[in-house]
Amino acid sequence: MKQRASYQLFADIPPFLRRHDLACRQPGVDPAAFFPAADGSPERQRRAEQAAAGICAGCPAVDECAAWALATCQDHGVWGGLTPADRQRIRARRAAA
Numbered sequence: 001m002k003q004r005a006s007y008q009l010f011a012d013i014p015p016f017l018r019r020h021d022l023a024c025r026q027p028g029v030d031p032a033a034f035f036p037a038a039d040g041s042p043e044r045q046r047r048a049e050q051a052a053a054g055i056c057a058g059c060p061a062v063d064e065c066a067a068w069a070l071a072t073c074q075d076h077g078v079w080g081g082l083t084p085a086d087r088q089r090i091r092a093r094r095a096a097a
């Protein structure tokens with residue numbers, strides 16, 4: 001039963017995340033950088049998110065990643081160069097349109 005659950009989890013991974021040329025999969029890039037911990041300093045959080053978004057800017061899948069994060073309502077982390085606040089604003093704008 002456990003094995004079936006892990007197969008399901010793998011099947012849910014969007015195809016673009018299996019690419020080897022993603023900016024976040026390159027040597028020296030810490031995947032944790034895309035999920036900066038909230039440590040009580042909004043300015044530090046903003047800087048960490050902007051640094052991660054800067055890495056995304058050079059990614060060949062940036063648009064696809066952003067679209068996926070919006071479509072699947074990812075609440076955490078930087079995806080496709082968008083911070084959680086960016087995605088919240090975009091979703092709110094779309095809902096109001």
Ligand code: SF4
Pocket residue numbers: 017022023024025034055056057059060061062063065066078079080081
């Ligand atoms: S856009 Fe950013 S988070 Fe998405 S795959 Fe590329 S580097 Fe990773």
